[in-house]
């Protein structure tokens with residue numbers, strides 16, 4: 496079975512309709528004044544083994560961004576907004 | 577009688593000590609090769625490799641065994657060429673038959689942009705002493721007659737970069753041979769021992785904690801493949817790495833029909849036939865990060881469709897087995913290896929989908945670094961802080977599948 500993503504707008508859809516854009520950065524998306532903070536946000540990852548908050552884009556559906564919590568060991572999805 | 581055919585025990589079982597000069601976490605190819613070269617080339621023999629499962633149980637025993645040096649940047653071409661050369665004599669050097677088989681690797685283009693890319697790759701390789709030539713469609717057909725040049729009527733093959741050195745080898749044998757050769761020189765290989773923490777005092781690593789108690793170490797090397805973030809967390813450092821699954825599968829055995837290794841830049845798959853006749857098919861990583869090693873049907877379906885477009889005879893074959901390994905992916909698809917901000921703690925990582933072919937060169941270079949404290953120039957471009965210095969080594973197109 497394909498991994499199913501529960502899109503709040505379109506319902507449960509196979510992952511191939513989405514682009515996974517990875518874990519949510521700590522401290523927002525904005526460009527930082529501090530070069531070190533910028534470096535950490537752009538390049539470094541927590542790469543969590545367990546529950547991860549992450550962004551997906553529903554390119555073949557509603558074309559909206561979702562934030563979901565997925566367990567990266569089991570791929571179970573807990574929570575979507 | 578049994579003894580004639582089978583060694584009763586192929587690895588000595590040692591009692592775990594409480595102090596070593598070097599402790600290596602992870603008994604994959606990179607950990608084992610580093611241990612071997614420490615003993616063989618630098619006389620450092622008080623070395624323990626700690627493997628939580630069995631040696632070769634990670635990516636080293638799950639990969640599709642393609643050896644090649646046809647990369648794009650000068651830094652990586654030099655590195656993979658060195659590794660290819662070490663692999664060429666590894667069977668003799670370690671006295672172990674690894675079934676190495678040179679096949680020639682075709683990298684197909686089905687579009688104008690890819691045609692330009694593959695031509696550029698051939699020129700770039702030649703410039704840096706690697707044998708890759710550009711072939712037009714007729715030459716591709718002559719090199720691999722089994723190919724459907726129409727690409728299933730959908731993606732005609734326009735040309736290819738052909739890399740005659742491309743080879744395959746028995747991956748388990750590589751792990752076993754390094755382990756046995758290292759043991760003969762006094763290195764200890766401990767299976768079933770999991771590292772659960774690092775002992776760090778004043779920014780300096782003094783040893784590891786394990787499920788069998790603490791072990792002191794002069795230096796510690798992390799070589800744990802897709803699990804590197806676990807160990808990095810123990811060291812309190814963050815890495816430019818995410819873990820993605822990569823899947824592959826084999827068909828039932830078929831008569832020998834496919835000499836070449838065939839990869840397609842546009843279809844993102846590659847195909848080879850093993851010595852025992854199984855046709856091996858691999859592709860790109862799963863499109864989201866995960867630590868799950870469960871194989872999936874969508875992968876099988878989408879790869880098979882693409883593989884049959886290249887080789888129609890595959891449609892008749894049944895699939896024998898499918899499996900998944902975890903890949904420690906870097907943003908630039910190049911390795912991430914060397915020193916970090918914790919003293920006496922080193923990392924060999926960023927092996928992603930491309931690290932099997934790198935085992936000998938990385939093992940030798942990391943052994944030199946551990947033994948001498950000097951970063952060998954061959955691996956200096958792959959330092960952990962390269963992104964901070966804006967010195968990425970972009971290799972996505974060459975490393976993305978295998």
Ligand SMILES: Cc1cc2nc3c(=O)[nH]c(=O)nc-3n(C[C@H](O)[C@H](O)[C@H](O)COP(=O)(O)OP(=O)(O)OC[C@H]3O[C@@H](n4cnc5c(N)ncnc54)[C@H](O)[C@@H]3O)c2cc1C
Pocket residue numbers: 601602603604605606607626627628629630631632633634635636637638639640641642643769770771772799800801802803806822823824858899900901902903924927928929930931932933934977978
């Ligand atoms: C399907 C697939 C196809 C591939 N094809 C190719 C290819 O054709 N060519 C190529 O060059 N590369 C290929 N690769 C990539 C290659 O397999 C890897 O880059 C390489 O094997 C990594 O070796 P390693 O020694 O770093 O890690 P691994 O072989 O994964 O070894 C790491 C070991 O560390 C152990 N470990 C983890 N955590 C701990 C702990 N806490 N304590 C103790 N031990 C621990 C694990 O059990 C494991 O045995 C492929 C990978 C996959 C999955």
Ligand SMILES: [Zn+2]
Pocket residue numbers: 502503504505506553556557558559
């Ligand atoms: Zn949607």
